[in-house]
Amino acid sequence: MVGVEIRQLRHFLALVEEGSFTEAARREFIVQSGLSSSIRALESDLGVALYVKGTRPLRLTAEGRALIPAAREAVRGFDSVHEAVGQVSRRLAGRLRIGVFTHVEHIVPLVAVLSRMTVLHPGLELRLAQLPTEEMVRLITVGRLDCAILSATEAARQELDITGLAAEPFVLAGSRRHPLRHAGSIALSDLADERFVDVPRYWAVRTQLDQLFLEAGLRRKQVCEVDDWGMALDLVAGDVGLAFLPRAVAEQGRDSGVWHRVLTDVEVERRVDFALPRGYAASPAARRLQIELVAAVS
Structure with a gap:
């Protein structure tokens, strides 16, 4: 039964249950010649005749009668597979x-x-x-x-x-003791050789920052790497260095004297x-x- 298709079994069962090619074709929404071709293909795949040709009403061969329960089981199994997949799509599991x-x-x-x-x-x-x-x-x-x-x-x-x-703006953050606190505006060039608390090199925002400084021909001193924004904020408050932080994180440092600014000439954001x-x-x-x-x- 390697070549047998579920479609052919459905057509065979329709023929058995309706008793004629005309009614079976109507039930399966195909033309009668299409149903006849499907049944012939099924017989060829199985190597047997499934009904006695030229008889009215339709009369099945012994092989045809033997196929009925197996065909019904196969069709039910196939329908169960589709139902299971459909349930996952509708009711996720x-x-x-x-x-x-x-x-x-x-x-x-x-x-x-x-x-x-x-x-x-x-x-x-x-x-x-x-x-x-x-x-x-x-x-x-x-x-x-x-x-x-x-x-x-x-x-x-x-x-x-x-x-x-979404996109989240990043701001430059510094401690209350850092001289840039009193600057009216800050550009990228103002940060040359400043000490920085940075995130790890495999973070996307770190790649963006490294590229910005490289393209501007500027150097920054990376005095600390940390993979937690809360700890980065604490290090900034402790005057370990400046840092680029998500605005929402930087605003949490107000009580500890952390200030933040948006650079005037470049945009830093996390997508x-x-x-x-x-x-x-x-x-x-x-x-x-x-x-x-x-x-x-x-």
């Missing part, structure tokens, strides 16, 4: 593995969206991992993450399906994007999360 970088909740309501999804789809199991952008891209491409919230690099845009969610594998590799749950997040930030 299974594991959804999400990568996310830090401090996005204030601009992308991920928690609220995930909460709503788990209420509507109790069979959905979430796995969240906070990872660098490059690692999230790699894990999506090898199938170990279903989706991610990240700042997409050009390389990521070549490999993944990327949807922009927040949603990443999926391309094409049919994206799971229904990941696509639903994409739709919900886009709606939430619109």
